[in-house]
Amino acid sequence: xxxxxxAEVTGLLRAWxxxxxxxxxxxxPLVDRELRxxxxxxxxxxxxxxxxxxxxxxxxxxxxxxxxxxxxxxxxAHFFAVCAKIMRRILVDLExxxxxxxxxxxxxxxxxxxxxxxxxxxxxxxxxxDDAMLSLARIDPRxxxxxxxRFFGGLSVEETAEVLRVSPETVKRDWRLAxxxxxxxxxxxxxxxx
Numbered sequence: 001x002x003x004x005x006x007a008e009v010t011g012l013l014r015a016w017x018x019x020x021x022x023x024x025x026x027x028x029p030l031v032d033r034e035l036r037x038x039x040x041x042x043x044x045x046x047x048x049x050x051x052x053x054x055x056x057x058x059x060x061x062x063x064x065x066x067x068x069x070x071x072x073x074x075x076x077a078h079f080f081a082v083c084a085k086i087m088r089r090i091l092v093d094l095e096x097x098x099x100x101x102x103x104x105x106x107x108x109x110x111x112x113x114x115x116x117x118x119x120x121x122x123x124x125x126x127x128x129x130d131d132a133m134l135s136l137a138r139i140d141p142r143x144x145x146x147x148x149x150r151f152f153g154g155l156s157v158e159e160t161a162e163v164l165r166v167s168p169e170t171v172k173r174d175w176r177l178a179x180x181x182x183x184x185x186x187x188x189x190x191x192x193x194x
Contacts, residue, residue, distance in 0.1 A: 005030070006076060013073035024066065031076075035061065035083055041154045042087050052094065061086045077155065077163045081145075084153030092130040099127060125186075132185040136178060142166070143178040150175055 009030055015023035039057040043050065052060075064086050073079050137144035145164060149155040150171075157175075161168045 009076040009079070010073075013076065013079055017071060017073050028062070031079070031083075032058070034080060038080065038084050038153060039087055042084075042091060042152065046091065052091070057087055057090060060090050064090070075162070077159045081149045081153050081155060081160075081163050084155075085148050088130075088148070088152045092126050095126040128186055129182070132182050135185060136181060139181075140174075140178075143174045143181070146171055146174040147178045147182065 009027065012023045012027040012030070016027060035058050036054060039054045039061070043052070043054050043057060046052075061083055065083070071082065073082075133144055133147065136147070142164060146160055149160040149163060150157070155163070157168045157171045161171045164171065166174075
């Protein structure tokens with residue numbers, strides 16, 4: 001995110017939040033590169049032959065962002081965290097629709113420990129992960145936000161801390177505990193070293 005003009009992006013986000021529709025038009029070219037990076041990160045975890053491509057995911061995210069124009073954007077890190085969440089929702093919704101159409105045939109589960117540590121490029125069970133994330137959000141919303149930003153959004157510890165307005169140490173602790181909790185939900189056990 002270092003190549004972005006932080007002040008310009010933040011100013012445009014605030015203007016957009018206050019109803020200036022032209023701000024979104026000015027904002028789009030400034031954030032497009034980072035949105036594509038986030039989308040590529042999401043798409044790298046999808047099964048081969050996935051129906052969406054990176055550009056389509058970014059475009060769908062833009063559509064949903066326009067629908068959410070009344071959001072109160074604090075800064076660029078908050079904006080990108082929300083974009084990462086929107087992209088995850090798009091992919092989960094698509095996966096749920098595919099499962100409904102196929103009645104779940106041939107879909108393999110992938111434990112979160114493999115997803116986060118061993119093989120981040122493999123296809124996760126997005127629906128199971130989403131269900132676990134929803135459960136975590138009910139129990140501890142901040143830990144869910146940390147997973148959302150770190151894993152799905154690719155934000156650094158420092159960027160996540162900035163968005164959540166907590167210390168980097170809190171983010172590290174929440175990240176570690178959230179991974180253990182999600183592993184228990186998805187696999188029934190947690191790794192010894194988590």
